[in-house]
Amino acid sequence: MTIIEAKNISYKYPDGTKALNNVDFVVNKGNIVALLGPNGAGKSTLFLNFNGILEPTEGKVFVDGKEILYNKKSLLEVRQKVGIVFQNPDDQLFAPTVEEDVAFGPLNLGLSQEETKNRVVDALKRVGMEGFEKKPPHHLSGGQKKRIAIAGILAMKPEIMILDEPTSGLDPKGASKILKLLKELNNEGMTIIISTHDVDAVPIYADFIFVIKNGKIIKKGSSHEVFDD
Numbered sequence: 001m002t003i004i005e006a007k008n009i010s011y012k013y014p015d016g017t018k019a020l021n022n023v024d025f026v027v028n029k030g031n032i033v034a035l036l037g038p039n040g041a042g043k044s045t046l047f048l049n050f051n052g053i054l055e056p057t058e059g060k061v062f063v064d065g066k067e068i069l070y071n072k073k074s075l076l077e078v079r080q081k082v083g084i085v086f087q088n089p090d091d092q093l094f095a096p097t098v099e100e101d102v103a104f105g106p107l108n109l110g111l112s113q114e115e116t117k118n119r120v121v122d123a124l125k126r127v128g129m130e131g132f133e134k135k136p137p138h139h140l141s142g143g144q145k146k147r148i149a150i151a152g153i154l155a156m157k158p159e160i161m162i163l164d165e166p167t168s169g170l171d172p173k174g175a176s177k178i179l180k181l182l183k184e185l186n187n188e189g190m191t192i193i194i195s196t197h198d199v200d201a202v203p204i205y206a207d208f209i210f211v212i213k214n215g216k217i218i219k220k221g222s223s224h225e226v227f228d229d
């Protein structure tokens with residue numbers, strides 16, 4: 001079953017930069033999909049089109065079979081389903097303490113203080129950051145910030161989690177922990193989409209891989225199909 005579909009989308013930034021060029025992209029429910037491409041290829045731009053932060057200049061995006069309509073109601077619905085973890089956690093972490101940061105999403109969805117509290121505790125446990133509740137996020141290491149950013153998205157319980165370069169800047173041990181966590185979440189039914197510019201970091205777990213270059217998808221398939229030639 002298809003859970004995200006981008007149909008022939010193009011995106012041009014206001015300054016005229018053409019970042020995406022006729023991209024078709026389909027994600028099946030329950031899969032781990034990797035988007036591979038060099039810096040500047042259009043990976044972040046594509047992801048921002050998947051949850052309505054950016055509206056494609058041409059083409060359409062569907063989530064769970066429903067077209068994103070760029071009105072308040074449609075965007076709220078989409079953002080409940082599709083969570084994005086940005087490449088740079090500093091773009092995402094801005095509350096004075098870790099627990100307030102992780103609570104931001106659930107409170108924004110209108111959940112009660114009590115439910116939010118439970119979700120914060122669960123999410124921090126999930127990423128191995130329990131005990132950090134009262135710490136200011138900007139005092140943490142890069143890897144810890146990434147995990148807090150992931151916890152903030154997990155606390156909203158999205159059906160689909162998109163992670164932009166989740167392992168960049170981490171040591172191999174930190175990177176493999178993140179990948180292991182993603183595999184666990186996937187085993188529990190979450191659809192996962194990740195980007196990377198590092199061919200060696202393409203998770204062996206990926207069910208399907210897209211390769212993007214200069215705003216165009218230049219290859220797609222299983223890891224065999226993409227790498228064995």
Ligand code: ADP
Pocket residue numbers: 013014015017018019037038039040041042043044045046
């Ligand atoms: P990637 O995530 O693969 O590194 P991006 O989606 O960030 O690629 O960038 C795709 C292209 O769009 C690049 O040429 C980049 O310089 C350009 N770009 C990204 N953000 C902006 C912006 N806010 N304004 C103008 N151009 C941008």
Ligand code: ADP
Pocket residue numbers: 126127128129147177178181
């Ligand atoms: P080790 O790998 O050193 O034997 P652990 O795997 O238990 O020990 O934890 C090492 C570090 O990794 C700890 O700082 C812990 O907070 C962190 N950690 C634990 N679980 C995760 C996870 N799912 N994702 C990221 N980091 C984690």
